[in-house]
Amino acid sequence: MCVHTHTFWHCSLCLDTMSLCLSRSMASKTPVGFIGLGNMGSPMAKNLLKNGYPIIATDLFPESCKELQDIGAQVVDSPGEVAERADRIITMLPSTPNVLEVYTGPNGILKKVKKGTLLIDSSTIDPAVSKEMAVAAEKMGAVFMDAPVTGGVGAASLAKLSFMVGGVEEEYQAAQELLTCMGANVVYCGQVGTGQAAKICNNMLLAIGMIGTAETMNLGIRLGLDPKLLTKILNMSSGRCWSSDTYNPVPGVMEGVPSANNYQGGFGTTLMAKDLGLAQNTATNTKTPIPLGSLAHQIFRVMCSRGYANKDFSSVFQFLREEEGQ
Numbered sequence: 001m002c003v004h005t006h007t008f009w010h011c012s013l014c015l016d017t018m019s020l021c022l023s024r025s026m027a028s029k030t031p032v033g034f035i036g037l038g039n040m041g042s043p044m045a046k047n048l049l050k051n052g053y054p055i056i057a058t059d060l061f062p063e064s065c066k067e068l069q070d071i072g073a074q075v076v077d078s079p080g081e082v083a084e085r086a087d088r089i090i091t092m093l094p095s096t097p098n099v100l101e102v103y104t105g106p107n108g109i110l111k112k113v114k115k116g117t118l119l120i121d122s123s124t125i126d127p128a129v130s131k132e133m134a135v136a137a138e139k140m141g142a143v144f145m146d147a148p149v150t151g152g153v154g155a156a157s158l159a160k161l162s163f164m165v166g167g168v169e170e171e172y173q174a175a176q177e178l179l180t181c182m183g184a185n186v187v188y189c190g191q192v193g194t195g196q197a198a199k200i201c202n203n204m205l206l207a208i209g210m211i212g213t214a215e216t217m218n219l220g221i222r223l224g225l226d227p228k229l230l231t232k233i234l235n236m237s238s239g240r241c242w243s244s245d246t247y248n249p250v251p252g253v254m255e256g257v258p259s260a261n262n263y264q265g266g267f268g269t270t271l272m273a274k275d276l277g278l279a280q281n282t283a284t285n286t287k288t289p290i291p292l293g294s295l296a297h298q299i300f301r302v303m304c305s306r307g308y309a310n311k312d313f314s315s316v317f318q319f320l321r322e323e324e325g326q
Helices: 006-010 017-027 041-050 063-070 079-085 096-104 127-139 152-157 169-179 194-222 227-235 269-285 291-308 313-323
Strands: 032-035 055-058 088-091 118-121 143-146 161-166 183-190
Touching: 032 041, 032 079, 041 055, 041 063, 041 088, 041 152, 055 063, 055 079, 079 088, 088 096, 088 169, 096 127, 118 127, 118 169, 127 143, 127 194, 143 169, 143 194, 152 161, 161 169, 161 194, 169 183, 183 194, 194 227, 194 269, 194 291, 194 313, 269 291, 269 313, 291 313
Parallel strands: 032 055, 032 088, 088 118, 118 143, 161 183
Antiparallel strands: 143 161
8 A cells, every 4th residue: 555545644643652653664665765865865864774664765976875775775876766666755955956856857756756656855945946846746646745854964863853844734644754763853834835934944043043152152262261161151041052052163162063073064054055045035035134144144155155165054163263364
């Protein structure tokens, strides 16, 4: 049976833990397609494998597939081939052009998609494009949902991501079954595009918060405060935020974060600039004032032109230090 058959879920609104495990066991016999094996996609796909789902994967860069292939995934040459072999497909791609190519390109998903296929896009793109993809998928008899993530590479590896899901509510539980293997939080936001809207808002605040934390730490250091002491004070005070207590941008303050590894890994400055561009576009379209969001966008764009494009976005601390000639 199709793993997201509507009647199955409609009859199971009162599932207890045992029957939920049973449904996963049954579903695991059917492969899941995964397209996009970058910093986030690779650990996400690994967690699906760990949960017993056979994976059929592809990526624009074949070398990205090798590690997953070594632990049991089947690798194919194109998104279209994935669509031929799986009726549940997750995409995790860098930007809108990549999503358009993977779904609607000559070797795209929608050229080969089977009727009834569930398509879950975890990329962060313009909500309007998610809506376009949903319409295109519907014409082919498939169902498209947007499910962007937050939490970063560390959370992806630990299956502790947060997913914000937009789409037809009747399909939500079918998507949730897969997403809970990769994340600790799965939240239904509403119609297609609302997941993207939530993600864009979150990332705008994240960017503003990271710049604020970097500025604060830099000022404190110049005033003679030890960065670890200042961080401790911030984290027991009203200035505490995720950027200060979980993802501190100052080298030497915290282990296991990009700032401890020359800002390698994590969430790239280019991607943050892209997400802030999406926030800017949607703010313009809705006539919403975002003065700090706009300023954050400009700062990360300048960083991209100054050699920070491939560094983690927390490198804004290093950028500010260099701006003052240190």
